[in-house]
Structure formats: structure tokens, C-alpha cells
Amino acid sequence: MSDTNAVRLDAQVRIVGTGLLGASIGLALRSQGIDVALADSSPSSVHLASDLGAGRPAHSDDSPKIIVVCVPPDVTADVIEAELKAFPDAVVTDVASVKLFPLHQLQARGVDITHYVGGHPLAGRERGGAISARGDLFLGRPWVVCRDEETPAWALALVEDLVLDLGAVPIEMTPEAHDEAVGLVSHVPQIVSSLMAKQLEGASDEAVRLAGQGVRDVTRIAASSPGLWIQILGANKDSIVGVLENLQKDLQNVTDALRDISAPGARKVIAEEMSAGNAGVARLPGKHGQNKRYAQIVVLIDDRPGQLAQLLTELGELNINLEDLRLEHAEGAQMGMVEFSVVPEVRETLVSELEKRNWRVA
Ligand SMILES: NC(=O)C1=CN([C@@H]2O[C@H](COP(=O)(O)OP(=O)(O)OC[C@H]3O[C@@H](n4cnc5c(N)ncnc54)[C@H](O)[C@@H]3O)[C@@H](O)[C@H]2O)C=CC1
């Protein structure tokens, strides 16, 4: 039996903002027996999250060791400031999709941010609210942690323990590097998805009836909340505008080439743009070398001697033949991800057997 599920946090956690992110964190922590206190400016949100099993309503005599602020970006700095003041001994972290915006607000107000460690899980869903929450939302997902030079090691360690208990992979970054990266891999893709979906708005029923997986993949996140995204995009405009300008140039190249497809070089332009797309998509983790004939399963293991050997032994005991195996080590994250391929027919049984044996399957 593996002890991969050993809980690292041994402290009360307070969650402020009990929508999708807050309730998902609460569900994951409660499933590990951690005391979770819930607070939100909307009392019915607290009660819904509590009814769903994400924790209990906060009491005035709570003394949390760690506070996770899960409110929209516009009000993240206000809530962080209030929480630092109300709980001076606690570490305050957040999940806002932008990191410089709340940090600059806190700095401009002269707030002592020694106990604040910024965070951002790269995991979410199109629909907000506790009703959409899932305890397994963060399994195997990157979770950026922004440390400051002043951040004490114990505060950073506490936040990383929280991230690891949620099954995510902590990645330390500066707020600047974070915002630039998510501008490219999260914020511009949201705009592209929404704008492509907008083209479907006036389409005929006949046309949309033909929609296959391609258009569904490209537009999946177009169902996201404009209210949340207007805040995210506005707060990270400096990282987004440059990527949008590059995209505009590429769109213009393809449009010009198609308009005059018989002109010398037109087909070359299109082929080059599409080949560059092939090269880009191959950069995405998990996209390379996957054999479509097999089903992939990802298991999270602690970065300790013997863990991989134990997993392989247990797979042997289950008499499962591995078709392929890939190990990803998250630098400095005390966690590894083992991705293996099996014939699709055994996938469901294998996942349930591994979960029975306490392995964390992403
Ligand atoms: N939705 C997603 O997929 C992801 C969102 N995030 C970030 O997580 C944060 C929360 O997003 P969601 O959970 O999706 O939103 P949500 O709308 O589901 O939940 C937000 C909650 O915050 C509460 N709230 C608003 N202002 C408050 C205040 N001043 N004090 C206390 N509570 C307040 C609301 O009542 C609501 O329950 C955002 O900062 C977002 O950028 C991060 C990763 C993914």
C-alpha cells in the first residue's frame, strides 16, 4: 500500500470566496480530514459550499494557519489586506489568475506582505460557483507560487504543502514571469476561443449541426464568464496585447494568401503558418508521442526513493501490461508524474484498483 496520500498540512485552513475555486479546494482538503473554515461576502455561497462538503462556516474564534483567498481579481488585494490584518500570524495566499495586479495594489497601500505568498492554479472550469466545484480539479495540474525575497521559508513551505495536498505541482515563479506566461497560454487562448465561438452565433442550424470535435475543442472555454474574464484580461493587458498583435499579423498573412491563392508563394505562406502551428502544439506537455491506440493514465507519486518501484510492483501484481511509460519530474516540487499507456479495455479497472490502493490518479 502506498502512502502517497499522506497529508502534509496539519492546520486549520480558512477559505475566503467559496465559488468554484474556493469550494474545490475545500472539497479536496475535507476529503483528507483537514478542518476547513469557509467565508464569503455572500452568506448563501458559504452555505451552499458547506452543504456540498467543502467545509464549515467560519467562526469568530477560528485561528487558521493558512488562508486561501479565492475571490475575483478586482477584489483580491482588498481581501488579502483584510485577512492579513485579521489574522497576523497566518500565511495568506490567493488563486487569482493575475499576480502583478493584486501585488502592486498591496504595495501601493503599504501593506506588510511578509506573510503573503501569491498563488495560481492552472486548473479551472468554464462555469463558476460552488455548484461546479470538484475535489479532483487540481490533480496533476501546475500551481504557480510567487515568492518574494522577504517571504520566510516556513511560509513558502506551508503554501507548497497545501498545493501538494491538493495533488497539484507547485512551480515557483516571479509575478512578472507568471503574468507573461499566462498571457500566452491562458488569456489569449480564452480570447481566441470566445471570438471563434462568436462566429457561430449567427450561423444556420444546418451549419452548427455539422459541428465536430475540432470546433468543440477550439471553443470549449468560450462558455466562460465574461464578468470574471473582463477582470483577468484588463489586469494583464500588458502581457496580452503583444501576443494579440502577433496573432493579428498571422491572421492577416493567411487572409491575404487565401484571397489571392493563385499568386506565387500564397500556398507557401499558408503551409508555413500551419507548420509553425505543428511545431507550437508539439511544445505542449503531454501532447508529444502519445499513442492514440492506448489509453493514458497519470499517477502522482511522491519524489521519494522507492515510490516508482512500488508503483511498478503493484501494477505487476495487478497483472497489467504496460505499453509505454513516461516519468515527469517537477523540479523542486517533491512530486513526480508517471504517465503510462495501457490497452483502453483495462483503463477503468486499473484506475479503480490504483485508487483502492491509495495512489493518486490524475
Ligand atoms: N474559474 C476558473 O477556472 C479559475 C479561476 N481562478 C481565479 O480564482 C478566483 C475565483 O474564481 P472562481 O472561483 O471561478 O469565481 P466564482 O465566481 O465561482 O467565486 C468567487 C466567489 O467570491 C465571492 N466574493 C466576491 N467578492 C468577495 C469579497 N469581497 N469577499 C468575500 N467573498 C467575495 C463571491 O461571492 C463568490 O462566491 C479568481 O480570482 C480567478 O481569477 C483561478 C484559476 C481558474
Ligand SMILES: O=C(O)C(=O)Cc1ccc(O)cc1
Ligand atoms: O478550462 C480550462 O482549460 C482553463 O484553462 C481554465 C482556467 C481559467 C482561468 C485560469 O486562471 C486558469 C485556468
